Amino acid sequence: MSHQTVIVLDFGGQYNQLIARRVRECGVYCEVKPYTTPLDTLRAMDPIGIIFTGGPNSVYDPASPQVDPAIFTWGVPVLGICYGCQLIAHHLGGKVIAATGDSAREYGKTETYFDTSCRLFKGLPAQGITWMSHGDYMEKVPEGFSLVAHSDACPNVAICDEARGFYGVQYHPEVNHTQHGTDMIRNFLYEVCGAAGDWTMGDYKATAIRQIREKVGDGKVLLALSGGVDSSVAAALLAEAVGSQLTCVFVDHGLMRLNEGDEVEAAFQKWDIHFVRANAEERFLAKLAGVSEPERKRKIIGEEFIRVFEEEAKKIGRVDYLVQGTIYPDVIESGTGDAAVIKSHHNVGGLPDYVDFKEIIEPLRMLFKDEVRQLGRELGLPEYLVMRQPFPGPGLAIRVIGDITRDKLDTLRLADFIFRDEIAKAHLEGTMNQYFAVLTNMRSVGVQGDGRTYDYTLALRSVTTTDFMTADWTRIPYDVLDRVSVRIVNEVPHINRIVYDITSKPPATIEWE
Ligand code: XMP
Numbered sequence: 001m002s003h004q005t006v007i008v009l010d011f012g013g014q015y016n017q018l019i020a021r022r023v024r025e026c027g028v029y030c031e032v033k034p035y036t037t038p039l040d041t042l043r044a045m046d047p048i049g050i051i052f053t054g055g056p057n058s059v060y061d062p063a064s065p066q067v068d069p070a071i072f073t074w075g076v077p078v079l080g081i082c083y084g085c086q087l088i089a090h091h092l093g094g095k096v097i098a099a100t101g102d103s104a105r106e107y108g109k110t111e112t113y114f115d116t117s118c119r120l121f122k123g124l125p126a127q128g129i130t131w132m133s134h135g136d137y138m139e140k141v142p143e144g145f146s147l148v149a150h151s152d153a154c155p156n157v158a159i160c161d162e163a164r165g166f167y168g169v170q171y172h173p174e175v176n177h178t179q180h181g182t183d184m185i186r187n188f189l190y191e192v193c194g195a196a197g198d199w200t201m202g203d204y205k206a207t208a209i210r211q212i213r214e215k216v217g218d219g220k221v222l223l224a225l226s227g228g229v230d231s232s233v234a235a236a237l238l239a240e241a242v243g244s245q246l247t248c249v250f251v252d253h254g255l256m257r258l259n260e261g262d263e264v265e266a267a268f269q270k271w272d273i274h275f276v277r278a279n280a281e282e283r284f285l286a287k288l289a290g291v292s293e294p295e296r297k298r299k300i301i302g303e304e305f306i307r308v309f310e311e312e313a314k315k316i317g318r319v320d321y322l323v324q325g326t327i328y329p330d331v332i333e334s335g336t337g338d339a340a341v342i343k344s345h346h347n348v349g350g351l352p353d354y355v356d357f358k359e360i361i362e363p364l365r366m367l368f369k370d371e372v373r374q375l376g377r378e379l380g381l382p383e384y385l386v387m388r389q390p391f392p393g394p395g396l397a398i399r400v401i402g403d404i405t406r407d408k409l410d411t412l413r414l415a416d417f418i419f420r421d422e423i424a425k426a427h428l429e430g431t432m433n434q435y436f437a438v439l440t441n442m443r444s445v446g447v448q449g450d451g452r453t454y455d456y457t458l459a460l461r462s463v464t465t466t467d468f469m470t471a472d473w474t475r476i477p478y479d480v481l482d483r484v485s486v487r488i489v490n491e492v493p494h495i496n497r498i499v500y501d502i503t504s505k506p507p508a509t510i511e512w513e
Contacts, residue, residue, distance in 0.1 A: 003198045006030040006189065007047045011065045011083050013054030017329065019081065019174045019185075021368055023051070026186045029366075039068045049077045049193035052084025054172065058098065058136050059083065059090040064413070077165030079188045081118075081261055082134055082507035085168030089144070089159065092166070095140035106132035106170070110151045118148040118160050118189040120167050120184055128179035130171035138170070201374045205237070208363055212241035215361070219320030222357065224309055225250040227264040229388050230325030230364060233372050236379040237363050238323055239271035247274040247319075249312045251305055254281025255395030255409065258417040261432055274316075280308045284397075285406060290489050292402040292441075294513035301394045319357045324390035326362045327372055389434050391466070398513040406411070407494075411455070412439040415458050415492045422484045423462075423476075432474040435462035437488075438501075438512045446490075446496030455496035458488060463510050471505040 008020045010032050021028040030051075033042065042050070050071070054369045057064035064244040069091055071078070112130040114121040130151075138156040141147060149158035149169070156168045167188060173181035189195040221238055225231050225248045238246045248268065252261045261277070268275050287300050313319065362371055376386040392398060399416075400408045416437040423429060438459040446453040460481070465471035485498040501508070 003029045003203070004048045004195060004197075005045055006193065007042055007045060007050045008032045009035050009052050009067070009084075011035050011053050011087070012176045013081075014081065015172055015174050016053045017368075019051055019053055021370070022174045022182050022185050023189065024142030024181065024199060024371065026195070027199050027317075028189050028195045029199040031366075032184055032461070035067060039070055039074075042071075047076055048195060049079065049189065050055065051188075052078060052087055053081040054084060054133070059086045060136075069356075072164075073165070074163075077192045078167070079185075079192075080166075080168040081172060081174070082170060085159070085170055086134075086136055086138060087164055088168045089138045089140075089145075092142035092145070094138055094142035094145070094159075096136050097139045099109075099137040106134060106151065106154060108132060110153075110171065112151050112157055112171065114158070114441075115146075115148040118146070118158075118167075119162060120158070120160060120169075120187050121148065122187055122191055124180045124183055124187075129177065130169075130173075130179070130181075131175045132171045134170055147157070156409070167192065169385070174433065178227065199225050199372065201378050204367075204371075205240075205375060205378045208237060209241040209279050210387065211236065211424035212361065212363060216242050216245065216321060219245065219358075220316070220318060221246045221321045221323060221361070222313060222316065222319045223248050223323040225264065225268075226393065227260060227385075227388075228325075228391060229369070229376065229386065230327055230372060232264070232267065232381060232385050232388075232445070233376040233379065234323050234325040234363055235268065236271070236376060236381050238361075239268065239273045240379055243272045244274070247276060247316050249276045249278060249309055251278045251280055251308045251312075252460075253283065253284040253301065253308075253395060254279075254406075255397045256412045257391070257396070263382075263384060267382055270380070276312050278312050283308065285404065285507035288397060288404050290303070290403055293308070297397050297404070298394050301397060305393075321359055321361050322357045323361045323363065324373075325364055327364045328368050331365055340356055387429075389452055392511060397434060398511050399438045401439065401512060406503050407454055408439055410457070411456055411492060411494050412437060412458075414486045415439070415495060418487045418491060419460055420482050422480060422487065426477070426480045428480065429478065431464065432462045432476075433465050433468070433471075434510060435460075435474070437461070440499075440512075444497050448496060449461065453496045455494050457499060458492075458495045458498040459499050459501050459512070460484065461501045461510070461512070465505075468510065469505075472512055473502050473504055 005473045006023050006028055008030055009018050014031055020030050020032050073096055090096050109129050109134045113127050116126050141159050144161045145159045148160050151157050160167045173184045223235050225235050235248050265277055287304050373386045380388055396409055397404055398411055400412055419437050440459055441455045443454055462474035463471035464474045488495055
C-alpha cells in the first residue's frame with residue numbers, strides 16, 4: 001500500500017497506542033515498533049518521521065532502553081515525548097538527571113508557555129495547559145538546541161533543533177488534557193515531516209479491495225461471522241471485493257441478544273455472497289442443559305461452535321482462504337506474557353486448525369477500532385453493527401447465572417433490550433463502553449398487584465473503560481436507572497427486583513461469570 005509512514009518507536013510508555021491514533025487522526029499512516037527494532041528494519045519502512053514515546057525508565061540508567069545513535073544521523077525528523085525527549089537530550093550531548101524537589105518534577109496539568117516561532121507550535125496559542133508526568137529533568141540542553149517552552153517550575157519543557165529536525169517535549173501532547181496537543185503532533189507531521197495526509201478511509205478501502213482481488217483471484221473465501229464489529233467489517237470488505245466467492249458462516253447459537261441474529265443477516269442482504277446462518281440453538285441448549293459452572297459453559301460453547309462451523313465448512317468443499325478479523329491492537333498486544341487466566345475467553349473467528357485452507361487473510365490488521373468502524377461506514381454497514389458494543393463469544397450463556405434454559409434466556413433478552421433502549425433514549429451510549437443486564441440466579445419476595453411474587457433479581461451492569469483490563473462502573477443518572485427499573489418489572493415476566501452493580505474491575509470482572 002503506497003502511503004507515507006511515521007514510526008512510533010515504543011519505549012514502554014502507557015500512551016503509545018494513543019500517539020499512533022493521533023497520528024492517524026491527522027491523516028498520516030503510522031506503525032508502533034518496539035525500540036529494539038534494528039535500524040535497518042526501520043530504514044526499510046522509509047518513514048517520513050519518527051516519534052519516540054514516553055517510558056517508565058531513566059535515560060541515565062545503564063539498563064534503560066536506548067536507540068541506535070545512527071538514528072540521529074539518518075536525516076529523518078524525530079519528535080521525542082517525555083522519556084523520548086530525554087533520550088534525544090542524553091544522546092546528543094545534553095544532561096538528564098533525577099529531579100529533586102518540586103522545581104523540575106511535574107505531574108498533571110501544568111500551565112505552559114510556548115515559543116510560537118518554533119514549527120511545532122506554529123499557529124497555536126502562546127500559553128496553555130500541558131499534561132506532565134516526569135520525574136527526570138533535562139539539566140543541560142544539547143548543543144544546537146533551543147528552549148521553546150517553559151512552565152513556572154521548569155525552564156526546559158520543550159527543545160528543538162529545527163535545522164536537524166529534532167524536537168522534544170517533556171509533556172504528553174497525545175492526551176486530551178494537553179490543550180492543542182493534537183495540533184502540535186499535526187505540526188510535526190505537516191510542518192516538519194512534510195506529510196501529504198494520504199491516509200484516508202476511502203483510500204484505504206479502495207486499496208484494500210484491489211489487493212484482496214489480486215490475492216484471491218478466483219479462489220474461494222470463508223469467513224466466520226460473529227456479528228461483532230470486526231468480523232462484520234471484514235465480511236463487508238471481502239463481500240465488496242470478491243462477492244460471490246465469499247461464504248460467511250454465521251453460527252447462531254441462540255445466545256444472542258434480542259433480534260441480533262436477524263439484524264446481522266439483514267445487514268448482509270445487499271451483497272451477492274453465500275450467507276450461511278446455521279441455526280444451532282437446539283444443539284447448544286441441549287449441550288448446556290444443567291451446566292452452571294462458568295468455565296464449563298465457555299468450554300462447551302467453544303467446542304460446539306467449532307463443530308458446527310466445521311460441518312458447515314465441509315458442505316462448502318474446497319476453501320482457499322480463511323478471513324480473520326484481527327485488528328491492530330491485537331497485533332501489538334499479542335504475546336504479552338504470563339498474566340493469570342481469569343476467564344478463558346473464547347473468541348469466535350480464530351479457527352485455522354479445523355478447516356483446510358491455503359492462507360489466512362487479515363484485512364483489518366493495520367486498523368484501530370475506531371478506524372474499523374469508519375471503514376464499516378464507508379462500506380455501508382448499518383450504524384447498529386458499526387457501533388455495536390463488545391459482546392462475549394459465549395453470549396448470554398455467561399449472563400444467565402447458573403443453569404441455562406430458553407425461558408431464562410428470553411427473560412434476559414427482553415430485560416437487556418429495555419436497558420439498552422433506555423440508554424439510547426437518554427443518549428448515554430457515549431458515556432459507557434459496555435452495558436448489559438444479568439439474570440441472577442437469586443429469587444426474592446415481592447408484591448405486584450395485590451399478590452405476593454417470588455421471582456428473579458435482575459442486575460444491571462455498565463462500565464467505562466479504555467482497555468477492558470480495568471474498568472470503572474458508570475455513574476448512570478438515577479432517573480434513567482429508575483425508568484429502566486420501572487419498565488423492566490412491568491414489561492418482563494418473572495423479574496420483581498432490579499439491582500445496579502457498583503463494583504469496578506478489579507476487584508470484580510466486567511461479566512459476572
Ligand atoms: P471480564 O469479564 O473478563 O471481561 O472483565 C472483559 C471483556 O471481555 C469480554 N469477555 C469475553 N469475550 N469471550 C469473549 O469473546 C469470553 O468468554 C468472554 N468473557 C468476557 C467481556 O464482555 C468484556 O468486554
